[in-house]
Amino acid sequence: MQHIADWEGYRFDYRDSGTGPVILLIHGTQSDYREVYHVERLIEAGYRIIVPSRPGYGKTPLRVASSPGELAAFYRRWLASRHLERYTVYGISAGGPTAIALASGNPAVSSLVLACAMTHQISLPYQDWLVQPLLQRPLQLVQWILWHYVKDKLVKFPQEASVRMVEMTSLLQRDEIRRQLDGADQQLLYQVGLQNGPGRGVLFDLTQQIDRPLLQAIRCPVLIVHSKADRAVPFEHALYARRAIAHAQFIESASPGHLIWIGPSARRDERMIERFIALNHL
Incomplete structure (x- = not known):
């Protein structure tokens, strides 16, 4: 609540x-x-x-x-x-x-x-550019487009979209990730994908x-x-x-x-x- x-x-x-x-x-x-x-x-x-x-x-x-x-x-x-x-x-x-x-x-x-x-x-590539004030609105738009895409794929193809979500933050190959995820994982990632979204807080996070x-x-x-x-x-x-x-x-x-x-x-x-x-x- x-x-x-x-x-x-x-x-x-x-x-x-x-x-x-x-x-x-x-x-x-x-x-x-x-x-x-x-x-x-x-x-x-x-x-x-x-x-x-x-x-x-x-x-x-x-x-x-x-x-x-x-x-x-x-x-x-x-x-x-x-x-x-x-x-x-x-x-x-x-x-x-x-x-x-x-x-x-x-x-x-x-x-x-x-x-x-x-x-x-x-430490991220182009980090000095990413924290520039003038880029914050364009970056929020990019985040919004990305999460809108993710949510759409989670609804239409939940299993494969879950694998791709993990792949973005993983050092493992896609097939290995797929073998490790079960139904409970997919349900949790579905919930995360529908709840998460863009925020100006990324600027705070990158400069910590x-x-x-x-x-x-x-x-x-x-x-x-x-x-x-x-x-x-x-x-x-x-x-x-x-x-x-x-x-x-x-x-x-x-x-x-x-x-x-x-x-x-x-x-x-x-x-x-x-x-x-x-x-x-x-």
Whole structure:
């Protein structure tokens, strides 16, 4: 269910579902408060899930924050204002830098999960051009056309469209991806494809930086889950975080690409995350 908050002069949307220990889930690129990865299973497992739309996504304006550190400070104040004094932070993909900044030196965070997460600045071809202000409207149009195409193909050819979606963020060959996906994966990707869409938040995501000292200052338990087949956020991001956070636990996912919630190890990875959160929510 969508909620609208008016706080510190900003209006933003978020989801707040379930009861029990609190998990603040920080979504990735081209998503919003409707994030579907692992959310319903965590609610069924007895957790309260809060998913705010990050800057530039949903109804959250881009001006809420200009960096992961600013956004983390905003979330920290907002949660404190709601008298939430203990919570797990679950950072997905481009939500990783904000999750790291929020967990660093924050005694309210009981544990941190980094799932296929960015842990330092991403590097893309033509990145300096992609972040130019004059290009933002054309890029949004390109995103809109791409997602409209994806949604159309998901409706008409769900099986093959699911394979192509994974292929965009995978280092594996198409036939190998096809062998690894089952009906549940296709249903999840169908849901993701219909929910996700363009947003100005891509500009925020491409310019994110996180300083190594922030990673080193994390004292809460940390679990890193990542796949070597990830093209969107290379496996090196997981290794970087693992080196910087000496006490971090690590799971190498067998996911066929960027999304650890699909493929042959998906449910195992989710159970390990659930177990980790349960053991460390003190």
